Amino acid sequence: MLKLSYTWRIRLYLVAGAIVTIAFGLVAGSLSRIGDEGEYFWLIFPALLVLAMGLAWFVYIWLRALDDVQKAGQVNSWYWGGCIGALVFILYLVADRAQHSEYGQGAFAMFGAQFVGFVVMWGVWKLRGMVRAE
Amino acid sequence: MKNRLRELRKGRGLNQAQLADLLEISRQTIIAMEADKYDPSLPMAYRMAAYFDIPVEDLFFNPWRKTDEKER
Numbered sequence: 001m002l003k004l005s006y007t008w009r010i011r012l013y014l015v016a017g018a019i020v021t022i023a024f025g026l027v028a029g030s031l032s033r034i035g036d037e038g039e040y041f042w043l044i045f046p047a048l049l050v051l052a053m054g055l056a057w058f059v060y061i062w063l064r065a066l067d068d069v070q071k072a073g074q075v076n077s078w079y080w081g082g083c084i085g086a087l088v089f090i091l092y093l094v095a096d097r098a099q100h101s102e103y104g105q106g107a108f109a110m111f112g113a114q115f116v117g118f119v120v121m122w123g124v125w126k127l128r129g130m131v132r133a134e
Numbered sequence: 135m136k137n138r139l140r141e142l143r144k145g146r147g148l149n150q151a152q153l154a155d156l157l158e159i160s161r162q163t164i165i166a167m168e169a170d171k172y173d174p175s176l177p178m179a180y181r182m183a184a185y186f187d188i189p190v191e192d193l194f195f196n197p198w199r200k201t202d203e204k205e206r
Contacts, residue, residue: 005155006155007161067158067163067178069163069167069172072172
């Protein structure tokens with residue numbers, strides 16, 4: 001069987017990642033247009049969740065394939081870049097007094113959802129690390 | 135973490151890309167470690183030491199051991 005070098009494996013993952021992400025976007029976009037607004041929410045939402053889990057699984061496999069330095073670069077960039085980017089935008093909304101607009105409420109809801117996600121992940125991490133002390 | 139990666143790599147007549155391929159990691163990782171800009175995980179440190187067939191502490195100096203401190 002053909003054994004690919006690390007560099008080529010990661011390049012393949014990148015190409016596959018682009019294809020998977022575009023496919024996800026197309027399918028999710030098509031699903032979101034079915035019926036009137038909110039009509040099939042309880043069908044579309046679980047379907048999107050399943051699709052997103054598939055995408056998350058792919059990201060997990062890709063992250064595992066990366067070596068230490070590349071992984072640290074990705075995780076640090078997503079964490080610090082993502083949090084600081086979101087924070088700057090929230091501050092902008094506050095300064096612009098737009099926090100009560102629909103736009104602002106959506107942004108605050110997204111920030112809240114990120115926090116909930118963090119708490120869940122932290123809880124899982126904490127539970128997994130719990131062992132009997134000796 | 136100070137290390138002997140560059141010296142050992144050159145001792146085997148390899149460039150950074152060749153060593154990266156042999157260890158199945160990126161060239162950027164080799165560059166970062168040789169420049170002491172990144173500390174590897176324990177599994178990676180062991181993998182590298184196994185490749186050079188030496189103990190981990192002969193590759194990555196232990197800054198908390200006084201003997202290693204003197205050797206540098």
